[in-house]
Amino acid sequence: MKELTIAMPKGRIFEEAVVMLKQAGYKLPPEFDDSRKLIIEVPEENLRFILAKPMDVPTYVEHGVADLGIAGKDVMLEEERDVYELLDLHISHCYLAVAGLPNTTMNEVAPRIATKYPNVASSYFREQGEQVEIIKLNGSIEIAPIIGLTDRIVDIVSTGQTLKDNGLVEYERIVDITSRLIVNPVSYRIQHERIQEMVDRLGQVISVKPVK
Ligand code: PRP
16 A cells, blocks of 8 residues: 655644644654654655645645645645645644734835735735735745835734734734645545545544634
C-alpha cells in the first residue's frame, strides 16, 4: 500500500496539528518535536510528512506531491487552490482584521493597505465599495502604518498582542480563521478508504471551542 504524504505547516499551527495527530492515535517519532528536517518518514504508520511554509501547503496538495495538508483558512482564501477541504480541525483560532493607527481615517484618494493577503484584502475592499492600493509585505505588517507606508493593514489577529504592542487598533473584523484538513481530489478518489479513516480519527478528537 502506497504511503500517504501530508504537508504540514511549519510555525504556529504545527504544534497543535501534531498534538491532534497524536491524540488521533498516530505514533509520531521524536523528530516532530525538535528537528529542522523538511521530510519526515513514518514507515510504522505508512505516512510521510512534508514540512512546508504555511502559504505553500495548498500548492503541494494541488500538485499532488502531498495527498493531504493542514492549512489555515486564511491561506485557503488567499490561494484559492484546486483542493477539497475535508475537516475544520478547530485549531489555531484567529481572525483577519483591518487595523491601523488609532483615531485616523483612511486617505480619501487611493488609500493604501499593507498585507500578506493581497487577494483577500482586494476582494474585501472591493465588496465594501472602496478603491485601495494594496502593498504586499511578507511579514511584520504592523510596521506599515507606523512608518507611514500605508493607511491600514489587513492581517491575522490572534491574541491581539502585536497590535497592542505597536499602538495599533482594530477597525474591522473580516473573517474568523481555523485550520483545515485539505486533500488532493485525485488522491481522495484513489486512496479514499485510508483518507476517510484519517478523517474519522481526527474527527473524533476535534474539540470545538467557542469563537473569541
Ligand atoms: C502573525 C500576524 C501578526 C501576529 C498576530 O505574525 O501577522 O503579526 O502573528 O498575533 P497576535 O495577535 O497573537 O499578536 P507572525 O508571528 O506569524 O509573523 P510575521 O510578522 O512574520 O507574519
